[in-house]
Amino acid sequence: MGASEQLPLMPAAADARLYDQGAWRVPTGGTRPVNEPATGLVLGQVGIASAADMQGAIGRAQAAQKAWAATSPRDRAAVLLKAAQALQARFEDYALAIARETGGIVPKGQHEVKEAIVLCQVAAGLPMQAQGQVLPSTPGRMSLAKRVPHGVVGVISPFNFPLILGIRSVAPALALGNAVVLKPDPRTPYSGGVIMAEVFEQAGLPAGLLQVLPGDAEAGEALVTDPRVPMIAFTGSPGVGRRIGELAGRHLKKVSLELGGANNLIVLEDADLDAAASAVAFGAWFHQGQICMASNRVLVHESVLEGLKARLVGKATHLPVGDGASGRVALGPMIDAKQLSHFDALVKDTVKAGATLEAGGTFEGLCYRPTVLSGVKPGMRSFDEEPFGPLVNLVSFKTDEEAVSLANNSQGGLSAAVIGRDVSRALAIGEQLNAGMLHINDQTVNDDAVNPFGGPGLGGNGSAVGGPADLDEYTRWQWVTVKAALPGFPF
Template sequence: MSEVTVKYPSWNKQYIGGEWKEGSSDKFLTVENPYNGEILTKIKLANKQDIDEAYKIAKEAQKSWADVPAYEKISLMERVAALFAERREEIVNLLIEESGSSRIKAGVEVDCCIADIKEALKYPLMMNTTMFPSNVPGKENRVYRIPVGVIGMISPWNWPLYLSIRGVAPAIAAGNSIVLKTASLTPITGGLIIAKIFEDAGIPKGIFSVVVADPGEIGDYMVEHPIPRVISFTGSTEVGRRIGEIAGKNLKKAALELGGNNAFIVLDDADIDEAVSAAVFGKFFHQGQICIATNRIIVDRKVYPQFVDKFKKLTEKIKVGNPADPDTIIGPMISKKQVDKLTKILDDCVKEGAKVILRGKVEGNLMWPSIVIDVTNDMTIAQTELFGPVATIIPVDNEEEAIKIANDSDFGLSGAVFSGSLERGIRVAKQIETGMIHVNDQTVNVDPGAPFGGEKASGLGRYCGAEWAIDDFTTVKWVSVQNEYRQWPF
């Protein structure tokens, strides 16, 4: 029996404590290209022993790293950013092969990573000391901003490179060490390539580790382990609730970016052509497998027929196929499981009274786009984070109903409002219960200087924007100094 060819045999190790080594588990992971099934690598998985080792080394290494001068940390991050830029094409190709990203999406993801690494250059200079007087004679107060210590991070498969970098870069820049558990579907782009670049940039050993493990084998050990003081997680709300519960029980801080059911509101005075173009992008970029993808398109009935007609015509022009093709917009879903889930949702929505005006075919993991109209907000399809190329369009009678429906969700991550009046758009946007919302734009937006995060069941805390995100990666210590003898009452 012939041996199966592995395209990238060198990506078969864990990165623990600054060393590339095999995991200690008896299990192996086979990583496949979701488009053509090609085997990319095979990895011997990590187990609890490896995670324990990574955390212990991280704790020791962090003590020295915290004392490294700010400009040395900045220099490291500058080298990391430069290496990402140098290896851009290599990383783009890995994202295409491992995560099914289109070439356009993969390029955007790498560029977002570089931007976030550059934003992280601010953190070393924000580790400052504040001094202020006391009401006690002869006393001065000092408040030091310091690293939290060790951070445990769990990242997802859909934007594997970026959703890891946005935690790794600021954590390290702020003087912490970090242990990252990357998604099993995307271990190379979600962690291993990041570790290699940081290693080549000269990061001290132990500051950064990457483990690839089976959740069924390690359970909650990444979160329960006594060493990490902060747990950073991006993923489903269901898993996020459990992580938050465990973190709270163990008095750890949890930074959680969870699911979304993002509303795209089209008011009656909107430019329909612009709204349609934005909605098609926000819905179908990366197959809709984005936490901030447009999930519910809410349209005023006065412009509803026109919007639906133009949305359908533009959607039908989208190219579906090989993600390596520069013209491809929709590549493969990450797995057959995701395809089957969406297929069932499409079948069931008709039973609930919705109308499918475009039903995309399915070939392997490829799903052509589908459009469902006349949806009401109580239908399963409207209350589910679809995470795929299925557009849901809900008609409403007026602005007030649009706001009510947009807020009628457990989630509050991203959103969008289209209006011919910017002031009206802003007024509506401020009434939507969400962490982020965009006027006359679509829902998929990331800016390295802006706070990224959700409300309600969409999570806790903020990533990006050093001014806001620094609180998740640092803590403050009050040190008072008594400069002269203090009189005591006894």
């Protein structure tokens, strides 16, 4: 019996149901199987929310939110700390379940749970921070600027890192007095929804404050357009992000979009090529490249291109690919056949356009070999589009100015990195890049739970979540003035 056959995934209470008002309810939108990418085994059934399901859940969240906002900051903080403890108590179970459902390796599942614990702990500190400021005013009047909760926050999360990318919005939104309606990707309902429902229920979160409704576009549109939901936090593709941004703008909602775009990793000629190859391989291939921060483009000085390419081809040839939950591979399967087909077409189209396939480019089942393309240029699909698969695009440059120009030949991105021994030069290059996050002598896949996370253009809408950004994102300003007595007026 392998690891994939030993762990039942979907709890009986949650199977084919939605989490609404603290109970698992039968949806009106039907159900569908949740398949393990590595084996094709059915892990359980996911309940699919309809628009009516979503509208009812929003109403119950709105009803619960006022009492929660009036709860003392210490009591809200305590719930978040207990949720972190509940995650820790089932650390190994949750980590293996995430690996199975997402197609990741076990260390990837462990990383998700570790980060979720820290995100809850960080969120627990938010209610205990100053919630506003005293403003200058005329004598006899107190003028205050307060941070107050939005009310109900809608969270739409993706399949690739479903626990992290859901809880990074759920935890701070709850901590600051909001209710949350969460719509996880129906391909990963356990990692992206059931785990959070379980741990917050164990932590004593009152019923109705966290509603978990997996669903398709119908449910998502109902959440985005409902006037009782003044804020939407979305993580996903630029195409869907544009649609959500349009709908949210039409309904005058605050929206936080974390999307994708081009992430550039620049390797200078003075880099340690062995270390650089290891960094590139991790940044491009970790979790099969299905990461919004993945090192999509690797811009390499022409003098070290061949040396770096040889090292990457060696790694691509020898890294094992298979069932991530087995503990014996470096890369697992892609999430489903649709994603694999899209990625394979992108690779083939780029080769037809003149790039050279140096390694990979083949797959078995949903397991795609780590792939290296050289001679990639602007106008080729893998240069212009986010691959979201295990791909190193090698792009050659001669000068620092050319590297900056190539990197900024995009509509924006989340993360950028520069590798080189001359740190001042690397930083000078990095500061010219159009990215929300910059790393010198590292790869692009970085997140510490306490940092602002976001990017311009296709990276999102320029806003950021995480760390110091959360107080701004999940509350709004309210101006309050107080006078000892009503003054006279000339009317």
